[in-house]
Amino acid sequence: MRPGLVPWALSGGAAVSVGFARFGYALILPAMQTDLHLNYAEAGWLNTANSLGYLLGALLTIYFVSKLGNRTLFTGGVILTTLSLLANGMTHDFQFLTLFRFLAGFGAAGTFICGGVLSGVLGTRAIVIFFSGGGIGMLLTGAVLPWMFSHAGAPAWPLAWLAIGAICIPLSMAAAMAARTITEPSTPGRTASWPWRHCAPELIAYFFFGLGYIAYMTFMIAWVKHHTVDPTRVASTTSVMWVILGAMTLVAPVLWQRLFNGRRNGKPMGAALLVLALGAALPLTMPNQGGIWLSALLVGGSVFMVPSAVTGFIKSNLPVPAWGNAMAVATSLFAIGQTIGPVACGWISDQTGSLSIGLAASAAVLLLAALLALYQKPLELIPTLAKAE
Structure with missing residues (x-):
């Protein structure tokens, strides 16, 4: 594989683990709700x-990344995620x-965490591409x-999952091939300590981001569907919205x-x-x-920049052997928030009878995360660390 293609092929792992496995669910959810x-x-x-x-x-990655390596966990994760879809x-x-x-989430963790670490070996540009x-x-x-649901109706949701899984097969193969070409950053049996307490603003903000x-x-x-006055325009509105989201993540x-550069x-x-x-x-x-x-324009242009920022922070502040462990810890906190978020928003919406209230609460949490992240300093500027060095 040509070196210039490696980051793009590796990004197929993010497409499978996040673009399809996690976010594809949002488009299929209304049909599943209706049919089930x-x-x-x-x-x-x-x-x-x-x-x-x-x-x-993510928790198991903390333990196994130093034993099995990032490339093995990445490849195994992307295969499991594709089969689960x-x-x-x-x-x-x-x-x-x-x-x-x-199972799709279990596989996606190894793919997303270790893919971020492997992209860090290639440089900052590769991180944001991944x-x-x-x-x-x-x-x-x-x-x-x-458009498929508009024409075939809610019962077509199983076909949607099968189509997504089929698309993920070549993406997974390309990502696994790319991972094999990247030098493994972890040394088997070795980990490096890192000052996690001094990374607290970044880590806690990542938790609230997940939430x-x-x-x-x-x-x-689902909110768009309920707030579109003309039922015939639901398909076009949601399609354009999701295409804008996807296009903006690429831009x-x-x-x-x-x-991002140098910070x-x-x-x-x-x-x-x-x-x-x-x-x-x-x-x-x-x-x-x-x-x-x-x-969609604003969310698409920012949502994947948050994990890119966390990966860049870890890469620029910590020694290479600590990358895998630090990424796994950060992602575990993110995953805890992500675990609470959907059911909490759903519960709030059910109790209040308004999905808008649940979504407003999530926006407030994101604002809190932003304020916390802005407090994070480079590690070499923290007095206790500077004195220790």
């Missing part, structure tokens, strides 16, 4: 099951759907799925390049979270088509 008669809490639980799998995968389309049983969503790969999945699902953003990505399509690395503090993450919070709140204050599409 799910309430918001049950719909949120399926995404929470995915997040629980992601959390377990195919399995989602082969059952209508709620318990089996919960299991397959869990994470923006999630936009590939969003772009493709947004261009196709709303807040996932509610928007899970329920926004985002260029837009954020100047802010070792929390400003890149804080700035991305501020834009994300604004985008998440916008439809609630502008409940029309313009507000929806502008929201």
Whole structure:
């Protein structure tokens, strides 16, 4: 594989683990709710099951990354995620759907964490390329799925999962091939200590990011469906929204390049979270088509920049042997927030009878995350660390 293609091929792992496995669910969710008669809490639980799998995968990565290496965990994760997506389309049983969503999240953790570490070996540009790969999945699902459901109806949701799984097969193969060409950053049996307490603002902000953003990505399509006056325009509105989201994630690395380059503090993450919070709140204050599409523009242009910022912070502040462990710890905190987010937003919406209130709470959490991230300093500027050195 040509060196210039490696970051793009590796980004297929982000497309599978996030663009399809996590965000594709938001487009399929309304059809599953209708066909399976799910309430918001049950719909949120399926995404929470995915997040629980992601959390377990992240916790196990902390332990196994120094033993098995990033390349092995990345490849195994992307294969498991692809198989789980195919399995989602082969059952209508709620318990089996919960299991397959869990397994998809479990595999996605290793893919996302270790893919971020491997991209860090290639450089800052490769980091943002890898994470923006999630936009590939969003772009493709947004261009196709709303129209498919418009013509075939809610019972077509199993076909949607099978189609997504089929697309993920070549993406997984390309990502696994790319991973093999990258030098393994971890040394088997060796880990490096790192000052996690001094990374607290960045890490806690990442937890709140997981808590807040996932509610928007899970329920926004359902919100759009309920707030579109003309039923015949639901497919076009949701399709354009998701295509904008996906396209903006691919453009985002260029837009954020100047802010991200050379910065070792929390400003890149804080700035991305501020834009994300604004985008998440916008439809609630502008409940029309313009507000929806502008929201997609802001969210798509910032959502994958948050994990890119965390990875860049770790890469620029910590020794190479600590990257895998630090990324796994950060992602575990993110996964805890992501696990709570969907079911909490669903519960709030069920209790208040308004999905808008649940989404407003998630936007407020994202704003809090932004303020926390802005407090993060480069590690060499922290007095206790400087004295220790």
